[in-house]
Amino acid sequence: MLFAVKMDVAIPHDMDPDRKTETLAKEKAYSQDLQRGGEWVSIWRCAGQYSNISIFDVKDNERLHEILWNLPLFPFMTMDITPLATHPSDIRADQG
Numbered sequence: 001m002l003f004a005v006k007m008d009v010a011i012p013h014d015m016d017p018d019r020k021t022e023t024l025a026k027e028k029a030y031s032q033d034l035q036r037g038g039e040w041v042s043i044w045r046c047a048g049q050y051s052n053i054s055i056f057d058v059k060d061n062e063r064l065h066e067i068l069w070n071l072p073l074f075p076f077m078t079m080d081i082t083p084l085a086t087h088p089s090d091i092r093a094d095q096g
């Protein structure tokens, strides 16, 4: 199942700098592990915003929830989640 997730990040300005550095490093490692595993298909920075749009390919809603809930930055994010369906004009969908 494919999902587009927009993550808006709002880290408190008074967060301890060492905690912030550690949390960002954990976030990167967590994301990159899931990218290598194929469930986190892509991640894009939204230009001019502390936000990303990511594509996930997961087996069900529970797995998506588990991934998002365990993001180190989860307490500092708001998310907008869109389930994706094949578009009838997608040239890749015509093949095969």
Ligand SMILES: O=C(O)CC1=CCC(=O)O1
Binding pocket: 007, 009, 027, 028, 029, 031, 050, 051, 052, 073
């Ligand atoms: O968009 C961000 O910076 C938050 C984030 C999610 C995964 C990651 O590595 O950073």
